[in-house]
Amino acid sequence: MALWNAQEKAQDKSNWERETLEKLVLAQVTEQRRTRRWGIFFKLLVFIYLFALLLLIRGPDLGLSDLWDRDKEPTEHVAVIDIEGLIASATSANAEDINKTLRKAFEDDDTRAVMLRINSGGGSPVQAGMIHDEIRRLRSQHEDIPVYAVISDVGASGAYYIAVAADEIYADKGSIVGSIGVRLDSFGLVGLMERWGIERRLFTAGEKKGFLDPFLPLQDEEVDHVKGVIDQIHDQFINVVREGRGDRLQDNGELFSGLVWTGIDSVELGLIDGLGDDRTVARDVIGIERMVVFEPKRTALQLLLDDLGVAIGNRILNWETSPQWR
Numbered sequence: 319m320a321l322w323n324a325q326e327k328a329q330d331k332s333n334w335e336r337e338t339l340e341k342l343v344l345a346q347v348t349e350q351r352r353t354r355r356w357g358i359f360f361k362l363l364v365f366i367y368l369f370a371l372l373l374l375i376r377g378p379d380l381g382l383s384d385l386w387d388r389d390k391e392p393t394e395h396v397a398v399i400d401i402e403g404l405i406a407s408a409t410s411a412n413a414e415d416i417n418k419t420l421r422k423a424f425e426d427d428d429t430r431a432v433m434l435r436i437n438s439g440g441g442s443p444v445q446a447g448m449i450h451d452e453i454r455r456l457r458s459q460h461e462d463i464p465v466y467a468v469i470s471d472v473g474a475s476g477a478y479y480i481a482v483a484a485d486e487i488y489a490d491k492g493s494i495v496g497s498i499g500v501r502l503d504s505f506g507l508v509g510l511m512e513r514w515g516i517e518r519r520l521f522t523a524g525e526k527k528g529f530l531d532p533f534l535p536l537q538d539e540e541v542d543h544v545k546g547v548i549d550q551i552h553d554q555f556i557n558v559v560r561e562g563r564g565d566r567l568q569d570n571g572e573l574f575s576g577l578v579w580t581g582i583d584s585v586e587l588g589l590i591d592g593l594g595d596d597r598t599v600a601r602d603v604i605g606i607e608r609m610v611v612f613e614p615k616r617t618a619l620q621l622l623l624d625d626l627g628v629a630i631g632n633r634i635l636n637w638e639t640s641p642q643w644r
Contacts (some may be wrong), residue, residue: 394430395608396600397423401434401449405441405476413448415614420449423612424456424463431604434467434484435596440475440497443551450558453483466604468596469493474578478589479555482562487590488599489581495589498555499576500548505532563588 399419405411423432434453440446457465467473467481469489474497481487489495511518511533518533529540556574560567566588567573573587584590594603601607 393608394428394606395610396431396433396604396606397426397429398433398435398596398609398611399423400437400611400613401477401480402437405438405445405449405480407442407445409441411438411441411445413445413452416449417452419612419614420452420456424460426612428610429463430606432463432465433596433600433604433609434465434481435470436467436473436477436481437470438474438477439472439494440477440479443476443479443500443555446476446479447554449480450483453480457483457485464604466599468594468599469495469581469590470595475499479558482559484562486592486603488592488594488603489584489590490595491581491593493581493584494578495581495584496573496578497576498559498574500552500555501576502544502548504530506536507532508535566591 399416401411401416403409403411407413420432423429453465457463464486465484467484467487469477469481469487470493471490472494473481473487473489474494478496478498518531520528520531520534522528526540526543528534529537530544552574559574568586568588570587573589579587579589581590581593585592592603596609597607600609
């Protein structure tokens with residue numbers, strides 16, 4: 319009897335330990351599930367917050383401003399397109415994006431004038447030429463919409479090439495304007511290679527395929543050929559300026575020498591029509607104070623990468639070696 323009671327107590331104790339262990343495990347599993355649910359909830363909350371913040375800050379850049387403004391009464395405005403920084407295919411001032419934005423600005427029913435807000439020292443002659451030609455084409459299709467170019471800090475070289483497509487050009491008295499010329503940068507390492515005893519080995523198919531190789535001595539005929547190329551581009555630049563500015567240009571022998579001038583001197587030379595900034599031109603010249611900035615539509619990933627500074631890396635990786643109007 320005593321042995322049976324002892325076995326029963328041992329069995330009860332074992333059952334109690336088992337039940338207690340099961341309760342502990344169940345409580346731990348329940349807590350883990352609760353923690354996981356709260357973790358998912360907070361992650362979702364952070365995602366919604368960041369998404370809402372992106373829409374609030376970058377909504378217009380993503381093309382969502384049309385949805386927000388759909389119910390607003392139409393109002394006439396000056397359509398503003400920014401041309402800033404190096405003009406090149408791998409930068410924000412590229413012909414494809416700017417031309418799309420120009421077309422959108424001209425086709426907007428409330429646009430009464432288009433303003434090119436320029437702050438650039440130039441860049442690719444091809445990209446600048448494509449933007450210039452598109453402005454001229456759109457002007458011919460929308461003769462009732464005048465185009466004004468407003469230069470802030472710099473409107474030189476390829477940027478000025480774009481500006482002369484406008485009906486009128488304005489700048490600040492201290493703006494840098496002009497630089498009507500072409501340059502092609504290169505370098506030579508022949509002397510350094512000779513000093514270090516390095517031999518250059520180049521294999522080409524085509525007699526002149528390796529011309530302007532920085533590791534080989536310059537040849538006179540190669541220099542003459544390149545000079546002819548940049549002279550031809552320079553002549554194109556000069557013709558575009560003469561066509562755009564017409565009789566407003568003054569007779570000055572250094573006008574197309576590649577020099578730059580201040581805004582005050584540019585008025586006297588006929589490079590620009592007057593002094594002013596974007597707001598004074600909108601108010602006093604155009605007569606419409608409301609300005610609406612038109613920008614190319616960009617994906618959320620592009621905006622995020624730009625905000626993180628990856629655009630700087632792209633500039634380095636896609637550095638252009640073509641002739642530069644700058």
